[in-house]
Amino acid sequence: MAKRPPVSGVRPAKRPIGPSGVRSAKRPIGGQVSKTAAREADPGGQKRSPGTAKRLFADLTPKRSGKRLFADLTPKPPGAGGDGPTVAELIPEKPRLGTVRDAAKDCRACDLYKRGTQTVFGEGPRKAEVMLVGEQPGDAEDLAGHPFVGPAGKLLDRALDEAGIDRKLVYVTNVVKHFKWEPRGKRRIHAKPNGSEIAACRPWLETEIALVKPRILVCLGATAAQALLGKSFKVTKQRGTFVPSKLAPRVTATVHPSSILRAPDEESRHDEMRRFVADLERVAAALSQE
Numbered sequence: 001m002a003k004r005p006p007v008s009g010v011r012p013a014k015r016p017i018g019p020s021g022v023r024s025a026k027r028p029i030g031g032q033v034s035k036t037a038a039r040e041a042d043p044g045g046q047k048r049s050p051g052t053a054k055r056l057f058a059d060l061t062p063k064r065s066g067k068r069l070f071a072d073l074t075p076k077p078p079g080a081g082g083d084g085p086t087v088a089e090l091i092p093e094k095p096r097l098g099t100v101r102d103a104a105k106d107c108r109a110c111d112l113y114k115r116g117t118q119t120v121f122g123e124g125p126r127k128a129e130v131m132l133v134g135e136q137p138g139d140a141e142d143l144a145g146h147p148f149v150g151p152a153g154k155l156l157d158r159a160l161d162e163a164g165i166d167r168k169l170v171y172v173t174n175v176v177k178h179f180k181w182e183p184r185g186k187r188r189i190h191a192k193p194n195g196s197e198i199a200a201c202r203p204w205l206e207t208e209i210a211l212v213k214p215r216i217l218v219c220l221g222a223t224a225a226q227a228l229l230g231k232s233f234k235v236t237k238q239r240g241t242f243v244p245s246k247l248a249p250r251v252t253a254t255v256h257p258s259s260i261l262r263a264p265d266e267e268s269r270h271d272e273m274r275r276f277v278a279d280l281e282r283v284a285a286a287l288s289q290e
């Protein structure tokens, strides 16, 4: 397995931070998270053993060799529409992030490509130790072609900063790569992707996970959590906990940052932001564990 760079993605957090007025939780000077705090954050955390990512990749790979990675596992999901090859067919035989990203540009595997301006693929370092997975690009992301650059992305940046995680060291992506929207007057209003669209798009995300091999995978919101952790996963009840999963050595979920923007008043927005930062601090603590 390729050697990881020494950067952990965790750096001392600044305090206080952010126009939200939310202060980051107290942490030891220098921003290092103690091992005790890290253990408390994730008592059941597994160590990453060499070959874990390889095994994950193998799990996702059909047993025969030399053929496309996902072809056997992902027949075209019924109801997704689309008039192009399946994602499985688009993924190069020897995938690399760059070639996979290029292949995704032409994705017509479900009907969402007709509504979106462009495919919004994940971004971040190839060896990122943390991967954040959201639902789908929003209006701003659809226009810019980059994930989490709109209002929810700005809030996410602030929360990461407060938690002491450098966004530049994080790989950020979505379960669905095209913006699904409904017109309301002149505005394009977010519409939730359905199961077929999520299934059609899924091999892109599986490939990103297999190539980046994050140590920690964080689902942002119920769509990502249920797509990756199962329909019975309840973000409201299980947020911030690490759950067993083959996807990465440590897998957790928290709310979607847009839910904080939708909070009914300033006070609940502050509370929700504080809880979101606390969940991300658990990620930072787990990251700083050996």
Ligand code: URA
Residues within 6 Å of the ligand: 134, 135, 136, 137, 138, 141, 146, 147, 148, 149, 150, 152, 153, 174, 258
């Ligand atoms: N919401 C998401 O889930 N992803 C984005 O990239 C932007 C908003």
